[in-house]
Amino acid sequence: MFKLQQGNLNAFMATLSSGRTVYALSQVDLQYHLVRAEAWDGDQHLLGSYRPVEPLKGLFFPPRETVGRLREDSPLPEMRERIVIGVKNCDLSALKIHDYVFLECEPRDPFYAQAREKTVIISCDCTDARESCFCPAVDEQPYARAGFDINLSPIGDGFIVEPGSEKGEALLDRAGDMLSPVSQDDLSKRDANRYAVTRRVAEQAEGRGLTTGADLQAAVRASEDADMWDVFARDCVECGACNFVCCTCHCFLLADGSSPAGGDSRVKKWDSCLYHNFARVAGGANPRKHRADRLFNRFDKKFVFFPEVLGRYACDGCGRCAEACTGKIDIRDVLKKALDGQ
Template sequence: MNCYRFLAKDALSAFLAFLAERERVLVPVEKNGARSSVVFEEWHEGLPFTMLKSTVPPKAAVLPQCEVLFTCRRVPDEGDQNRHVMVLDDTLTAQPTVIVATRPCDARGFAVLDRPYLNGLYQDPYYAARRKELTVLTLTCPTGCESCFCHWVGGGPSSPEGSDVLLTEIEGGYLCQSVTEKGRSLLERSALPDGEDRLASMQEARKKAYQSLGRAPDLKTAPQRISERFSDLDFWNRWTEACISCGACTYFCPTCYCFTITDEGDPAHAEGGRRLRSWDNCMSSLFTREASGHNPRRKKAERMRNRISHKYATYPENWGVFSCSGCGRCVSNCPTGIDIRAILLSALGKEEDMISHGTQSKETGQ
């Protein structure tokens, strides 16, 4: 049974304060700089926050940009002061966290990460601990946007996958719908008033959002078609010409999860050594360069091919779904405007769809 509660706009801060009693609360915060951006930050009383879609997805909540896997120290042996022993400390602490106002594409991103991190041959204990402690309160989208395409890849503006609670903006506030048991008990614990009487407005808002989306191309054949394109280097070269091999597409992607492991510090030194896990970027040539100098993906086209194949062919082969939630951040954040939708459609031989979606030159006026 779903639980529905109403969160009035003017009760938002009180609701965050309620959440913050038990957990770390992450909210989108607008940052002003050379261009404005929205990032998730820990909420505290008085912090101005926004309900805008974040520029940086919230994946750091479960997979930090950099984390210490363990520390190591070389210390004198208790029994024999002339001998030394190495002491590793891999204690991990996962802070109970609730994310507020993430979007359905980002919540689906967690689901994409869950598969390799939780359900592969080995489980990742760091991720598992954080994921267990995470509650996701998702704000459904009121419309699509020019760079996003969630409905192409199995999602939608109110897709519940990966969320514990869905919030839908209706007049005066948000209707909160529990998706999971965790979400349900959170809503029940809260003092939010019942919202069943506003279900119709919620459905209306969600319907409107779906209706605002353009027609989605059929991507059923994508894994096969992209695999077939693998050796067509001309194709990949053409779509990669503008790429500058930075990490904007991968680091801003809610479903990209590759990482590197490096050591820092000196175990014999007072500060000790530490093994770090940090985000890594498959668009960089260094990602696959071996110590011998051999590199299976030396060319940027080969790296783009791997990125696209992973998202739409090999991850689906292994896990049955795309590793893309269509959030469009790789499109909007690419410094050279590379549009993954255009690559995808071109690989599928569906250039005509590209035009009707406004990803190319033709105007789309309705």
């Protein structure tokens, strides 16, 4: 671990991102947005104190991606080296879900694999939280423990810089002249911030009925036949916003159409399990005909299926779905209702 002075941040980022397309955070009012740029710009870009509006997954699993032309062998499109700066732990942990789906479960997805290989991830501890944040309730915390190439922990006059991969270590070698040893005092400041933010988010989640460590898997499983799903589903308009802003949702549709370059092409595009025809088959049978079934299915997938197959929830408490929902269905209220019903 190293110390980086605040005054060296721009030079440090310029060194790390040299030769790479940059994805960084930009602030508009009280929101951060994940934006693409040719280079790190200290006037425009910042590390951000909490997660941006856009989920990180879109860099690896784009909303719409051409996966090939039909009738011919399509090469994998070339991808430039990239760096994403300011990633928060909710988005980073969500990649465990996408890695499982697209890399670990055979066959691997070559498009996702390439995007992962070509992207350096610089994460950063949260120093603040949005009202919708609830990561401690889903066994996460507002700072990264693993999965990053380099993590930055803000500590007042600078940052603690921690490499998390060989790629991260090699990059830090290039910026060695900007780094100095870390003192015990620096570490204490980092831990104090981590503790304070974790406690704050845990308290606001508990204020919504989500106790840290509560067994959400058991609660959601037990709720399957409860009328809570009909009640919440009354406000769902099947817009799919919850799925699209979700950092973990990975469902997609393979669809065929004409490509801009001419000829038939196949695209992989984000799909929503709340859409009426999501599970319908050509003959007309639909195992999830009712909106309540589909709303339950979303929670069942996140809080029952993924714990069973991967040992973790497919929810990192980012709170984006609660903010995006057209019908104002709040995931925290749904989980609380499931917990209360036990």
